[in-house]
Amino acid sequence: MNQSIQPIRLLVCVGPRCDAEGRGRALLADVQNAIRAAFPDELADGRLKLATRECLRLCTSAPVVRLEPSGDAFSGPDVDELMRDIAAAITSEK
Numbered sequence: 001m002n003q004s005i006q007p008i009r010l011l012v013c014v015g016p017r018c019d020a021e022g023r024g025r026a027l028l029a030d031v032q033n034a035i036r037a038a039f040p041d042e043l044a045d046g047r048l049k050l051a052t053r054e055c056l057r058l059c060t061s062a063p064v065v066r067l068e069p070s071g072d073a074f075s076g077p078d079v080d081e082l083m084r085d086i087a088a089a090i091t092s093e094k
């Protein structure tokens with residue numbers, strides 16, 4: 001791994017607004033499964049990381065995720081679209 005490349009981080013909010021009725025943690029579970037299936041090598045070598053946050057200060061009526069380093073944020077994202085965005089971010093980091 002090139003040390004000058006910043007890892008892509010996907011932050012999933014499981015804070016009180018996002019996780020109302022368990023929606024944040026349900027999204028987290030879906031995202032975890034999708035990421036493990038789509039990006040096993042990137043997870044293993046640290047190019048991609050998944051983490052949770054208690055509030056991303058972007059509270060909406062749907063769970064929020066943020067991609068770093070781009071800062072792109074998504075409210076109630078479609079998991080398949082999110083995987084495409086992650087793939088694009090990984091490609092642009094190469």
Ligand code: FES
Binds near residue numbers: 015019056060
């Ligand atoms: S609780 Fe999720 S962004 Fe605030």
